[in-house]
Amino acid sequence: MIKVVRGNxxxxxxxxxxxxxxxxxxxxxxxxxxxxxxxxxWADPARVARHSMPRPGPQTWSRTYWPA
Structure with a gap:
């Protein structure tokens, strides 16, 4: 049963x-x-790890966000 509580x-x-x-x-x-x-x-956690992590080196900090 449905009852209207407020309004008309x-x-x-x-x-x-x-x-x-x-x-x-x-x-x-x-x-x-x-x-x-x-x-x-978009909720799949595996999509975050599809790209390999950058290798250590002098320019690694600039590649930590953008996958190669």
Whole structure:
């Protein structure tokens, strides 16, 4: 049951909110319990270590941020 606590929504606004709630509930039923969504590629810690670290030397400090 959904209860409007504050405000006075129009019937169209209430119908839109209920449609969103129903769509989210249907999506939750479709996914298996305990299943996690795959992490985005930008969140993968392995992407940080794709390039080798610079070798020690006099110019190493200038190459520590930009991979070769």
């Amino acid at each position: 929504p129009t019937p169209e606004e209430l119908a839109a909110a209920l449609a969103v709630v129903q769509a989210r509930a249907a999506a939750a039923e479709d996914s298996p319990s305990g299943a996690h969504e795959p992490a985005a590629a």
